[in-house]
Amino acid sequence: MSEHLRTRFPTPNLDRLLQTEPLKGAKVFKTGSSSTIFEAGDSLLRLTLQGSGHNFLAQQSAAGNPNVVKVLRNYGAVALSDTYESGPEVEFYWLAQVERLVEIEVGSEPVIEAWLAQFDEDGQPESQDLPAVAQQCRELAQAHKEYAGFMETLALAAEFRGIESMDLRLSNCMRRPATGELVWTDPLDDCFYEPDPAMEMPLNELFARLK
Numbered sequence: 001m002s003e004h005l006r007t008r009f010p011t012p013n014l015d016r017l018l019q020t021e022p023l024k025g026a027k028v029f030k031t032g033s034s035s036t037i038f039e040a041g042d043s044l045l046r047l048t049l050q051g052s053g054h055n056f057l058a059q060q061s062a063a064g065n066p067n068v069v070k071v072l073r074n075y076g077a078v079a080l081s082d083t084y085e086s087g088p089e090v091e092f093y094w095l096a097q098v099e100r101l102v103e104i105e106v107g108s109e110p111v112i113e114a115w116l117a118q119f120d121e122d123g124q125p126e127s128q129d130l131p132a133v134a135q136q137c138r139e140l141a142q143a144h145k146e147y148a149g150f151m152e153t154l155a156l157a158a159e160f161r162g163i164e165s166m167d168l169r170l171s172n173c174m175r176r177p178a179t180g181e182l183v184w185t186d187p188l189d190d191c192f193y194e195p196d197p198a199m200e201m202p203l204n205e206l207f208a209r210l211k
């Protein structure tokens with residue numbers, strides 16, 4: 001969804017979204033590899049192609065977990081992705097209104113930074129690494145009680161339904177300015193998210209509605 005891609009390939013679904021409330025008139029605040037954060041007045045809107053990440057955060061936030069970004073409003077899947085052609089793995093644009101957070105200053109969280117450094121050096125966790133990551137998180141939570149909630153949240157991310165890989169970097173966690181709490185904003189890497197019919201509209205209905 002980068003500017004580079006948008007200028008090279010047509011993105012009719014994204015263009016339509018940007019002409020529709022609540023994104024209409026919103027300004028780009030930050031651009032990532034598969035998400036864009038928009039600013040509309042005081043509110044921030046996160047549009048992402050990463051269904052698993054979006055839904056993990058939305059579900060944890062709705063359950064009251066303070067260690068994920070607060071999803072103030074979950075719009076769910078709002079359009080088919082512009083790159084989806086065919087096949088059962090449907091990709092959507094997902095939209096949420098989120099709370100405003102601040103970057104974690106490098107050097108301010110040495111325990112977390114030291115633990116995250118292994119993924120910068122050795123690569124991000126793939127499916128076969130996820131049980132070990134969850135275990136490491138729980139060990140770290142035991143050893144450093146101040147990080148218990150933050151690390152338990154990451155263990156839950158490693159165990160999220162359908163998850164295949166993670167994106168464990170300092171830029172994917174942030175700080176809640178009012179309290180100083182650490183929160184995850186984007187711990188999961190891209191993977192297909194099939195809506196859970198217990199909580200969301202089934203995939204075929206969603207697809208038909210957005211086609």
Ligand SMILES: Nc1ncnc2c1ncn2[C@@H]1O[C@H](COP(=O)(O)OP(=O)(O)OP(=O)(O)O)[C@@H](O)[C@H]1O
Nearest residue numbers: 030031032033034035037098099100101171185186
């Ligand atoms: N709630 C928020 N408040 C303020 N800034 C935010 C918030 N969420 C994300 N950002 C900013 O937007 C950037 C991109 O967000 P995000 O990590 O969700 O996108 P991404 O596409 O996954 O990017 P990347 O591939 O670099 O991880 C973040 O690095 C951060 O600077």
Ligand SMILES: [Mg+2]
Nearest residue numbers: 032171172186
């Ligand atoms: Mg990110």
